[in-house]
Amino acid sequence: MNATQRRRHVALLHSTGFEDSPALTVQSTDGEIPQGRELSFAWLSGTVMTGLTSVLLMGAALYVSFQGQDTFSTAYAALNLAAPKVNQQMATDLTSKTSRLRPVAATRSDKEIIEASTRQTVDGREIIRNQPFVRIRATLATTGTSLSADVPAYDPVAILNKTQPITSAALDIATDVYGTDVDGEVAVSQSGMPANFVPTRAVTDQSAAEFVRTMAIADVSVDGGIPALAYASLAPSVQDLSASASAVSGVAENVTVVPKSTQASGEGMGRTERFLTVREEGPLRDSLLRNGFTAAQVGMVENTLANLIPAGGLPTGLRLRILYGPLSQSGDSLVPYRMSIYRPDGAPGERHIATVALSDNGQYVVGLQPDWVEFPTEDVEQINVGNLPTVYRSIWETGRKHDLSDETIERIIGMFAYDIDMTKRITAGDTIEILEAGETGTGGEDELLYVSLNLSGSKRELYRFSTDDGTVDFYDPDGETGKRFLNRRPLEGGGTLRSRFGYRIHPIFKTRKLHTGVDLAARTGTPIYAAGDGVISYYKWQSGYGNKIEIQHVNGYETAYGHLSRFVDGLGAGSRVRQGQVIGYVGSTGQSTGPHLHFEILINGNLVDPLSVKLPKDNVLAAQYRDEFDQTIAQINDLMAREPAPVTVAQAQ
Known part of the structure; x- marks a missing residue:
């Protein structure tokens, strides 16, 4: 670049605002205008820390969101003790944003x-x-x-x-x-009367007949009521006790009950809420332990509410409101998220006594009172289909x-x-x-x-x-x-039902075929048991079934077990087995898409559904005990119908 070109280039730079100045420095005293070229470490550190803090906060928020967790607890100093807003309807489904009401079931x-x-x-x-x-x-x-x-x-x-x-x-x-109540304990001994004993005559036969005739035609009024015959009543007989059991009843057999809607059954564990009444005065611990709190959780709740709950425990009539939810997405148990205690009467804003809630670190602390809902008369629980x-x-x-x-x-x-x-x-x-x-x-x-x-x-x-x-x-x-005399799911743990009896699309051939049994999925090597006592009639490979066992039972019953990974040593065709004896192990041999047991039941050569067929009982009471057993039934039914004792010593609520 020659001198003319260099001067033209410098002029263009100056016209655009470019200034030829010394480089930036960390020394604030250098140069004529130090503040114009000073590099501030404080400003740089603050900018970096602000960025890191923002990233951490957003990461924590995303983690909590993906885990599906939140908190119902708050510091005591931040509590807003104003009356909560009143909602006359029961709380809606807490697992999703919807106005659909959750089903509520009364509990006893x-x-x-x-x-x-x-x-x-x-x-x-x-x-x-x-x-x-x-x-x-x-x-x-x-x-x-x-x-x-x-x-x-x-x-x-x-x-x-x-x-x-x-x-x-x-x-x-x-x-x-016994038909009559007694005080204490009464011992009655019986002995035969002497053969030569003749009781003295108290009344003549004529006097006795006259007495009976007079009482039969006489009208005796009791407290001005309807005429009634005066006689000495004996204790209630067995027939009297069993009178209430004469209603016709029955059990539906070979019937499959399917719910009308299973829309929420696959949603997984969700939240549910329980409304209880304290039936008997006692420690708060008893009520909490019976409603899903562990001993450690009870200790935390008691410490948190030490100044709010009387030393004698909860008085009768108080209402408890407990919210449950999953501890993790993969768990099958619910833990109490929040527990609130209310007085039985008063204005909605005045009934609340205290609330404890589970914090993020697993501690129960004082929490905000939830939005008010009208307490039902009976104890109820909101049902989440995924929690059943x-x-x-x-x-x-x-x-x-x-x-x-x-x-x-x-x-x-x-x-x-x-x-x-x-x-x-x-x-x-x-x-x-x-x-x-x-x-x-x-x-x-x-x-x-x-x-x-x-x-x-x-x-x-x-x-x-x-x-x-x-x-x-x-x-x-x-x-x-x-x-x-037969077990419907003869393998360790019962297996997981993957395919029922009936017509289906074959998973391998993709054609509609009759599935002749039920498929119970389990890990390879899971022990398989004999469904009942019998004799092994088939014990080898069969096309489609892989390793297969067939057992002949009494009265024309037969069971079959397919896709076994291996047999049990020492058994074979002709071996006698008992119910519960290990005969093989789960596998995926033959035409199979995964480890499972294919289990069949045949009656007189006809295939039936193993899960719904009516099976004969293993033991029947001998006929000689029928009368005595009927008396036992009548007496137990009488006990189930009686009023409880004046003082109930235990209440599950």
Whole structure:
């Protein structure tokens, strides 16, 4: 570039505002105008820190949003104690933005003590004493909480050990209800009269006949009521006690119950809210433990509300409002997000006593009172279809809520597991009723006497009965046990139902074909059990089925097991097996798209649906016990219909 061009270039730069000045410096004293070229580390650091803070805040917000978590807690100093806005309708679905009302189901959870005089023979003497009985009437739990978070996985074969008859000679529970109440204990001994004893004549035959004739035609008025015959009434007879049980009832068989709508069933776990009434004065701990709070959570709540709750506990009539939600997206249990306590009466803005809420760090702190909703008269729970537990989980949750022992809960499940698919979800409103013989002061635990399970309008009842040999078992009103001679899901854990019996599009050939059994998915190597006692008739490979086993049972019944990964050593065609014995392991041999058990049941050579076919009972009460069993049914039904004792010692709410 020559001098003329250089001067022209400099002139253009000056015309555009360019200034030829020294470079930037960190020394503020350099140059004629130091502030014009000073580099500020403070300004640079502030700019960088602002950017980093913005990134962290946006990242935290996105993380919380993707996790589906939020908080209902707030610092006490920031509480706004003004009356909340009043919403006369129940809260809507909290899992999504919608105006669709969530279904609400009334719940019942009564644990009562009833008393009756029972008659029992001890050492040849007839003992009549007052016996307490524990009666439970409850709606099956519609949410799974920490109460049942640690229950064992459902294993349909393990229940065989839980349903064996009780043969302990020491187990002697009096269930013979005496017709009249007694004070204390009365011992009655009987002995034969001497052969030469002749009672003295009190009245003549003529006098007795005249007395009967006079009383038969006489009108006797009681307190101005209608004429009535005067006579001495005996104690209620068995026929009197069973009069109320004469209504026609039945159980729907071979019927599949399908809900009208399953729109929300695939949404996963969501929030649900429970409204309770304190039925009996007692510690806050008791109410919290029965409603899904762990012992550690109860401790945090008690510490938080130490200055707000009386030392004696919650008085009767207070209302509790508990909001539940999932702890994580993959969990199957709900945890209490928020618990509020309200007075039973007063203006909406004055009823609130306190609220505790779960904070982000897992602590329960004082929280804002939720928006007001009108409390229902009865205890209710908002139902989220995605939260409905299986029958198995719900029975565990309900049993522990009412302080039943794990052994008793396992026996109840085992008694119904042959008739009911325990892996199905319950329906809102399903109920359970239980009767136990309470403690009499001589030690020992409550003994189960009666269980009734009502699922989707179908009621099943089982009564405890002891035969002359001391064997105790449970029978339905027809004298049959709940146990079947075939198991419907014969593999460890029961498997996951992937395909039902009936016509379907074949997953490999893509043609419409009859699926001759049910597919129960499980991991490769899961043990497969014999569904019932029988003899193996086929024990090798078969095209399509892969490794296959067929077992012949009595009365024309046959079961088949396909796609096994391997057989059990020592077995083969002709081997005799018992119910629950391992015969093979789950695999994916033959025409299969994944590891599962293909299970079939045939009756006289005809294929049937293993999950719905009516199977014969394993044991039937002998005819010689029928009259005595009918008397037991009548007396237990009478106990279930009686009013509770004046003081109820326990309330599940």
